[in-house]
Amino acid sequence: MKRREFLKTGLIAIGGTALLAGCGKAEIISKEGQISKRKFRDIEVPLLSLGCMRLPMTKNNEIDQDELEKMTDWCMRHGSNYFDTAYMYVNGQSEIAIGKALKKYKREDFLLADKSPIYKMREQADVRRIFEEQLKKCQVSYFDFYMCHNINANSIGTFKKVNMYDELLKLKKEGKIKYLGFSFHGTPEILRDLVKNYKWDFCQLQINYLDWDVVKAHEQYDIAQSANIPVTVMEPLRGGGLVKLSEKALAKLKADCPDTTPAAFGLRWAASRDNVVTVLSGMSNLQQVKENIETFMDFKPMTPAEEKTADAIAKIIQSQGEINCTACKYCLEVCPLGINIPAAFSLYNNYKVNGQVWTFTMMYETLDESERPDKCIKCGACLKNCPQSLQIPDLLAKTADLYKQLKR
Ligand code: SF4
Ligand code: SF4
Numbered sequence: 204m205k206r207r208e209f210l211k212t213g214l215i216a217i218g219g220t221a222l223l224a225g226c227g228k229a230e231i232i233s234k235e236g237q238i239s240k241r242k243f244r245d246i247e248v249p250l251l252s253l254g255c256m257r258l259p260m261t262k263n264n265e266i267d268q269d270e271l272e273k274m275t276d277w278c279m280r281h282g283s284n285y286f287d288t289a290y291m292y293v294n295g296q297s298e299i300a301i302g303k304a305l306k307k308y309k310r311e312d313f314l315l316a317d318k319s320p321i322y323k324m325r326e327q328a329d330v331r332r333i334f335e336e337q338l339k340k341c342q343v344s345y346f347d348f349y350m351c352h353n354i355n356a357n358s359i360g361t362f363k364k365v366n367m368y369d370e371l372l373k374l375k376k377e378g379k380i381k382y383l384g385f386s387f388h389g390t391p392e393i394l395r396d397l398v399k400n401y402k403w404d405f406c407q408l409q410i411n412y413l414d415w416d417v418v419k420a421h422e423q424y425d426i427a428q429s430a431n432i433p434v435t436v437m438e439p440l441r442g443g444g445l446v447k448l449s450e451k452a453l454a455k456l457k458a459d460c461p462d463t464t465p466a467a468f469g470l471r472w473a474a475s476r477d478n479v480v481t482v483l484s485g486m487s488n489l490q491q492v493k494e495n496i497e498t499f500m501d502f503k504p505m506t507p508a509e510e511k512t513a514d515a516i517a518k519i520i521q522s523q524g525e526i527n528c529t530a531c532k533y534c535l536e537v538c539p540l541g542i543n544i545p546a547a548f549s550l551y552n553n554y555k556v557n558g559q560v561w562t563f564t565m566m567y568e569t570l571d572e573s574e575r576p577d578k579c580i581k582c583g584a585c586l587k588n589c590p591q592s593l594q595i596p597d598l599l600a601k602t603a604d605l606y607k608q609l610k611r
Contacts, residue, residue: 231502237282239502243405243433243480244382248314250474250481251499252285253278253492254437255297257485266293266300274492275304279313281496287435287483289318289352290337302341315343316435318352318386319371321361330370338379348435349380350407354397355389356568368401386437388565390572391422398430405480409438409566411445412472412513413520417530417549419569428478436482439473440466444557452519459512466491467498472513475504521545524552526598527591534585534595543574544585544595551602560609567606577603 232247233239240247259270278284286305288297298317305313317337324330338344351367362368374380382404387394397403406427414420427434440446446466448456456468463471473482486492505513522529528548535544547570554563567575576599585595 231504233501234282238496238499240282241480246314248481249283249285249499250479250502251283251470251495252287252314252316252435252481252483253283254483254485255286255288255301256292257487258293258297258300259487266296268300268303270488271300272304273489274486275301277489277492277496279308281500283492283496283499284312285314285316285348285481287316287348288341290320290323290333291352295340298337298340302343306342310343314347315341316348316350317341317346318350319367320352321354321358321367324361324365324367327366327370330365330367331374334371334374334379345379345381347381348405349374349383351385353565354385354387354393355565356393356572359389359393359396384432384435387423388569390569391419391426392571394423394426398426398432403432405433405435407435407437407483410434410436410473410476410479411439411441411469413441413445413517413549413553414566416514416517417521418546418566424476424478433480434476434478435480436473436476438562439482439484440469441553442557442559442562444553445469448516449520449523451523452516455516455519456512459515460509464494466495468509468513470495470498471502471505472509474499474502475510521549521552524548525555526552526593528552528593529591533588537584537588539582539584540578540580541574542576542579542599543570544576544599546570546574547576547599547602548593551598551605554605554609564606564609575603576600576606579603 231239231241231250239250241250253274259267259274261267275286286301288301290298293300305315319330319333323333349371351362351371354362371380371383375383384403384405384407385397386407388409408420408423408427410420410424424434446469448465453465456463456465460468470482470484473479484495486495518529526548528545530545530549532545538544550563550566579596579599581596583596589595
């Protein structure tokens with residue numbers, strides 16, 4: 204079917220192997236003038252959503268409400284009606300700004316996601332108190348999607364201690380939360396615990412083609428999928444790191460896929476995972492919104508050839524960092540302690556390129572404690588397996604030191 208015929212019919216396109224765990228076989232639904240959507244339970248969710256962490260700012264460092272409203276209006280006009288905010292975004296101002304921007308629309312016409320700040324909780328009553336505060340800030344009476352924000356090795360204790368889940372479940376039964384989930388930056392072990400011991404409607408994971416193989420993203424995705432929990436994706440472009448590609452990585456993309464851009468390629472890659480409901484992009488101006496929405500019109504999942512290109516670009520990025528590790532993983536075959544060497548080096552390299560302290564420390568903490576760089580005993584067994592002749596124990600020590608320094 205030609206594109207025009209396809210659009211004219213306004214009918215459903217089945218996107219390759221699109222399967223949404225927990226929701227049966229999820230079609231990709233494309234209609235003329237609207238971005239493509241996926242089925243989630245009994246609703247349709249746009250494949251691209253507006254993440255409200257990097258909102259447009261004025262010179263006075265305040266949210267540029269006019270620009271934001273141009274962005275939300277464009278989104279609404281094109282079917283991108285899912286907005287994701289959080290208590291802590293933009294110093295607590297994001298919820299207010301997005302609430303104001305959406306006020307002109309009927310409540311049932313948009314999907315609003317918000318997150319509970321675990322770090323603010325001292326007792327169970329705080330969960331409800333803060334939730335009610337968030338409703339007021341957003342000027343709504345319920346949230347469509349609501350998450351425990353950033354469950355990780357540090358926050359899981361508080362999550363359990365204040366019985367967050369029980370309180371949120373009550374709010375769900377009262378109709379104030381439609382779908383209950385969590386956003387996650389912890390270890391696979393914690394994720395397994397969460398999906399085994401609680402019932403969730405969805406979870407939000409950091410998924411992009413760079414983190415996929417090296418930094419456990421694939422493992423996390425598999426855990427969610429095998430527990431039948433659909434995924435919403437955060438950081439599909441790794442905080443902008445996959446937009447500004449190196450010369451060599453960009454040349455590879457242009458050679459294989461001349462008609463795309465790094466941003467479009469990264470967003471499409473994330474949305475092409477079968478169990479993904481929507482991909483959040485922290486857009487900061489109307490131009491970005493327009494370009495990204497265009498990418499998701501009549502969406503087609505990536506072809507096997509494009510998947511190969513993504514793997515190749517990830518390898519190029521990996522090998523161009525200060526530590527010339529190509530993530531071949533040969534060292535893993537011999538390390539008696541199972542130190543996750545390529546993951547550690549990937550995090551180090553990315554920090555050196557983008558300087559994002561929070562991303563580095565948070566991702567470092569997603570590694571199991573037993574496989575973190577500081578556990579290396581300097582036995583040297585890995586040295587003979589490294590085709591790049593890297594001084595692995597020294598470089599691990601450097602990575603562990605960086606973590607300690609940034610945590611301080
Ligand atoms: S030197 Fe460290 S990383 Fe290398 S094999 Fe020994 S414990 Fe593992
Ligand atoms: S063997 Fe060397 S290049 Fe390969 S993953 Fe390990 S450290 Fe990186």
